[in-house]
Amino acid sequence: MRIIAIITFLGVLCTTTYSYGNTAMYARVSNNTTSKGRLPLKYVHKIGRDTAVKAKKDTISNDSAIAITAPFKNAIAKRLQSETNNVNPDKTARGPWISLQQYLKGQAAGLYVNEPSGEPGTVQNMFIHGTSQPLLSAREAYSTQPLVILDGVELIADHPFAFDIQQYKYNEIGPATNTLAFVNMDNIESMQVLKGLDATSIYGPKAANGAIVLTSKGASKKRRITFDSYAGVATPKSVTTINGQFENNFRKQFYNKYTATGSFSDLDALPLFLSDSLNNSFYGPANWNDLYYGSQAIYSVNASISGGDERANFDFQLGDTKNGGVADKTGMDRYNTRFLLNMKPLDWFTFSAMVTANQILRDRNKNVRDRLAQVNYLPDLSTPLAPNKDSYADYLDQFRDGFDKNKTNLFAGYVKAAIDLGNFKFVSSYNIDYNEGYRDIFYPRTLLQTTNYASDYFGYNIRTAVNNLATYEYKINDDNKFNFSLGNTFEYDTYRYTYDYAYKGTTDFIKINLLNSDPNNGNYLTSQVFQQQLIYKFLDKTKNTQVAFYGKVDYSLKDKYNFSAMLRADASSNQQPTNRWFYSPIFSAGWDMKKEFFAEKNDVSALNLHLSAGRMGRYENFDNYAQGPQYTAFIGYTGNLITPSYGGLSTMTRPYSQGYVPYGLKWAYTDQASVGLDAEILKKRLYLSLNAYYKHDKNMLLGVPSAAEYGYTSVIQNGMAIRNTGLDALISGVILPSDNKFSWRTSLNVNLNHNVLTALPGGLNQIAIDNTLLKVGSAVDSYWLLTNQGIYNTDAEVPVANGKTMTYNGITLKTGDPKWKDINGDNEITNADKTLQGHALPTVSGGWSNDFAYKNWSLNLDFYYNLGRKVLNQEMANRFDFYNNDGANDINSVKEIFYWEKRGDYSKYPIYNPASSVDPYQVNQDLFLENASFIKLRTVSLGYDLTSQMKKHFSSLHRFYVYASVNNVFTLTKYTGPDPELVDYTGYDNGYGMQIPRTYLVGVKLDF
DSSP, X not given: OHHHHHHHHHHHHOOOOOOOTHHHHHHHHHTSBSSTTSOBGGGSOSTTHHHHHHHHHXXXXXXXXXXXHOTTOSHHHHHTSOSOOEEOHHHHTTSOOOSHXXXXXXXXXXXXXXXXXXXXXXXXXXXXXXXXXXXXXXXXXXXXXXXXXXXXXXXXXXXXGGGGGOSSOSSOSSOOOOGGGGXXXXXXXXXXXXXXXXXHGGGGGGGTTOEEEEEEOOOBSSOEEEEEEEEEEEEOOOOXXXXXXXHHHHHHHHHHHHSSSSOGGGTOOOOGGGSOTTOHHHHSOOOTHHHHBOOEEEEEEEEEEEEEOSSEXXXXXXXXXXXXXXXXXXXXXXXXXXXXXXXXXXXXXXEEEEEEEEEXXXXXXXXXXXXXXXXXXXXXXXXXXXSSXXXXXXXXXXXXXXXXXXXXXXXXXXXXXXXXXXXXXXXXXXXXXEEEEEEEEEEOGGGTTXXXXXXXXXXXXXXXXXXXXXXXXXXXXXXXEEEEEEEEEEEEEXXXXXXXXXXXXXXXXXXXXXSSOOTTSTTTTSOSSSOGGGEEEEEEEEEEEEEEEEEEEEEEETTTEEEEEEEEEEEEXXXXXXXXXXXXXXXXXXEEHHHXXXXXXXXXXXXXXXXXXXXXXXXXXXXXXXXXXXXXXXXXXXXXXXXXXXXXXXXXXXXXXXXXXXXXXXXXXXXXXXEEEEEEETTTTEEEEEEEEEEEXXXXXXXXXXXXXXXXXXXXXXEXXXXXXXXXXXXXXXXXXXXXXXXXXXXXXXXXXXXXXXXXXXXXXXXXXXXXXXXXXXXXXOEEEBOEEEEOOSGGGSOEETTEEOEETTEEOOTTOEEEOOSSSSSEESGGGOEEEOOSSOSEEEEEXXXXXXXXXXXXXXXXXXXXXXXXXXXXXXXXXXXXXXXXXSGGGOOOGGGGBOOSOGXXXXXXXXXXXXXTTOSSBGGGEEEOOEEEEEEEEXXXXXXXXXXXXXXXXXXXXXXXXXXXXXXXXXXXXXXXXXXXXXXBOOSOOOOOOEEEEEEEEEEO
């Protein structure tokens, strides 16, 4: 009913809002350039140029409303911001990308995209100017993401609070779908990556990590029809498969070295799955890859129709996109629809609204680990999946007796009214963003050793906002101009889920209404299929509110010197009652040096200096810090992390494992400053932009270890601070201008970033949290590792001091143990001998684009690179630590089907004694730390413009463009793993990153 009500409400209002704040400002400017911050339209290749000019004339693209609703769209504001932010959506739409993160990868200086898996629809992360928090869990990763704004609507992401009830936190319960995968790039007119407070301040604390602003294509003054489509195939990379014989030979070198007879029995029994060399399942052909890897069809079809006049116009769009994964038969289907209507009944009054509805369906992987993490139940793990095709096919057949249905619905819309009385303008809007997810699972007993499993999940996230903004332009004379702005925002967020799961159903053949078996029975909530004591139910709901008031003054002197000052007051219900409000001042200035020094110089087309400084509160995304000390209805016990009762009685307890929340917690905030220079020289053939930035996130919360007698593992305190400094650079040039038959344009963007932890709560110098060390003066994304210096080949090689042999955590080191560096010289290897090494995030990143054209032909090559990044190869650590993994019935000991794939360089690792008590192949040593820098040829695209030829037959044709592209062409890297990108935000490569496929596609773009 909630969904129906939302659709009905927005459908009745049925209109599109005009972009809010900077969104609209950039939307208007983007009509004049192909990509703002790059070269003007006249220097773009002729292909598509005439079409773009014609489109500008025919499309109002909210033009009639921009003058009304964009108070920050003025010459003053334009000169106060960097020119490096814009991304060309038309170009990115030609790739087979399915998420916003994929579209933006390598497209903007200062934006780093983390894509840990090629499985379509999975969660990906973005970081603008580094990380503002140590990435200890999904909570921190969520809190460091930039705000995404679509046509003025601030999009709400899927909240990770459901992780609190999970024993294994690999994936969030529910569909775990990337909610930014709904963005249809064929419908986007402009994209901006906003980084400094001078650009993000109007969006407030939620944009403290930066903002991604998307503006959709507008309606037309007359009828307009567009059609965009591509079709292709995603192909896997070749792999080398192995079987039991290979694994047996691999292990035998360890046993031959460390046993007297060279037999397994002297050290340990051979695992059952390797004990019989006549077992064809393990020692026969390793042809499982024929069923696991495979090419998949991909396609996208998008069409739109718009029309109207200056008084009223509309746009309607439909789209369908299918993206297939190349492993485990994964895939994603996306359905898009959007309707907007602009109305201007009076010359001074505009009313508009928009609604977009989208659905995402996912076929997820069948990983054993992910399935067992979902089930919270570990069967016997001693026998892994066999590498034989027939055996693997029998395993896959078991899934046909169950199901795993994943669906995500997403809705966004707004209504807006604007008044234009000349110098005075006012706009009021109501925005809404809503997403909901479903996941229904049934695993038959054959997958869980006679225990079947069912679960149902429904969750939703909703954000509603009311924005009001008034502006007044005051001109004293031609040399002195002011623009005054006043605005306020009321924003409400709600996150909710209901979740239940059950074991040991009466049958594997009931596939509907698993937990609530009889809706016609009065006892509807009592399952007739599962025993009541084996049913677990969870629900949670959080709500938070943000209120903001702000004022802004822009001043221009002689159109050369521009100044801006803004003051915000923000209040959040997620802050404690004694510290609800935070006040943020932001200042910026610009200097048009072209007018000052080069007014008569034609070689210098533009030269602008801009700087900014300010402070902004950081939005607290979680509500559990707002009320101080608290109780919970959950109590945990072995085997089930959290349950709401004990012995059938409801309980209350302190959340000891989550940390003590005291009174007096305050807002975290960010201090930012930047200075930049933009230049357009050599008669507009060369564009340069340099922007140096300083970002210092302060007073952030962190759990500080507490005394054991208090029962809490930690106490939450303010005081953590992280500083990011760096440089964004963009160099764009026309090597060969379009006046020639052959032309070449190139663009390189670069970001250099350095982070350092500057403070910890309570004046502490360092804190160890699991395998992470936070140390003041060091980077927060560094690994805490032992330094490996080889192997002890004999007991005599082990150092002895004062008659005592060197130890590792109290265990005497022996022959076959690692030679770890004794940093502090105490002849004991402990955590004190670990050092911070490498960076999980790149220190240098960016993209390089080259556009070539010959007559109507065009060729594009896009490169993407990360430098200065290290990865811990946990997959290889697990492979060499077979002795401990085989004997542990632990979820980390799961062997997937891709266990039978040879990855990495085996020869680079020493042959340690696998049975040693010191755990010689533990991952937290620099033995497994690898250089993961890379450069990728991400896209090669060849196109041909048929507009002039086809226009002879279709007079209304504006554009007819066909193209073919190859994506993910090659990677240059020293990393020995499958792909240096397939690593999550922690920097650990656990081997679960599914291949990012190479794709081949052909497409067409029509515009009538």
